[in-house]
Amino acid sequence: MNLENKVIVITGGSRGIGLAMAEMLGSKGARLALVDLDEDKLGEEVAGLNALGIDAKYYICNVTREEQVINLFDQVIADFGALNGLVNNAGIVRDGLMVKAKDREVVGRMSLDQWQSVIDVNLTGVFLCSREASVRMIETGSEGVIVNICSVSRAGNIGQINYSAAKAGVAAMTVTTSKELSKYGIRCMGIAPGFVGTDMVMSMKSEALEKMTAQIPMGRLGKPEEIASTAASIFENDYLTGRVIETDGGIRL
Numbered sequence: 001m002n003l004e005n006k007v008i009v010i011t012g013g014s015r016g017i018g019l020a021m022a023e024m025l026g027s028k029g030a031r032l033a034l035v036d037l038d039e040d041k042l043g044e045e046v047a048g049l050n051a052l053g054i055d056a057k058y059y060i061c062n063v064t065r066e067e068q069v070i071n072l073f074d075q076v077i078a079d080f081g082a083l084n085g086l087v088n089n090a091g092i093v094r095d096g097l098m099v100k101a102k103d104r105e106v107v108g109r110m111s112l113d114q115w116q117s118v119i120d121v122n123l124t125g126v127f128l129c130s131r132e133a134s135v136r137m138i139e140t141g142s143e144g145v146i147v148n149i150c151s152v153s154r155a156g157n158i159g160q161i162n163y164s165a166a167k168a169g170v171a172a173m174t175v176t177t178s179k180e181l182s183k184y185g186i187r188c189m190g191i192a193p194g195f196v197g198t199d200m201v202m203s204m205k206s207e208a209l210e211k212m213t214a215q216i217p218m219g220r221l222g223k224p225e226e227i228a229s230t231a232a233s234i235f236e237n238d239y240l241t242g243r244v245i246e247t248d249g250g251i252r253l
Contacts, residue, residue, distance in 0.1 A: 003030045003232070007082045009033045009085070010025075011036070012035070016198035024228035034059070063129055085146070088125070090122075096108075115162045118163055118166055119162065138184050155168075188241060201221065230245055
């Protein structure tokens with residue numbers, strides 16, 4: 001896909017990987033719809049993109065709410081007249097052990113809210129946005145690409161049973177979506193980042209950050225723009241579909 005004038009929705013677009021995606025894809029001529037819940041931050045970032053000559057608008061949407069997602073994609077079509085891409089980047093973490101015990105005495109457990117909130121945003125949100133994006137692409141006869149942000153944690157990671165389950169689901173959804181939609185000229189790919197130097201990661205205690213970095217064969221955290229570069233390659237290579245690309249510095253959880 002030639003990205004010039006293509007319309008791409010990016011969820012979780014106000015910071016980190018989502019913002020890096022916007023900058024990268026916008027620099028290649030894409031027109032952007034950035035989605036998040038932080039209106040002040042979104043407005044600030046979109047103004048910065050516009051100052052660079054990038055055509056971008058922002059939208060407030062909770063991706064776990066079906067009606068809001070439907071309205072979002074209706075509005076994108078109304079504003080831009082087309083839809084060619086979606087980056088499912090919005091996500092949250094609510095880490096904790098499923099069961100925490102000391103000397104055979106259970107002292108804690110993951111709450112249902114910790115489980116459900118992560119599943120709702122990281123899995124159901126991807127489903128709702130992918131479904132509605134697909135509907136608009138099919139109805140308008142547009143070539144399209146859906147990029148799902150997965151994670152190396154999809155293989156299972158201690159303290160992230162909710163997040164790992166959600167990301168494993170996203171990986172499976174990526175393959176299924178590609179098989180169902182290829183006949184309409186719509187591709188679907190996943191990216192599985194490892195540990196990336198986003199604001200959330202960099203705010204960790206120095207000891208924890210050093211321990212995390214030591215696990216990475218390349219000896220450093222990934223950069224948001226490196227994940228964005230992978231996304232740009234997916235959009236531009238028309239023979240990529242139904243796979244998850246690990247962009248992780250070689251780490252294996």
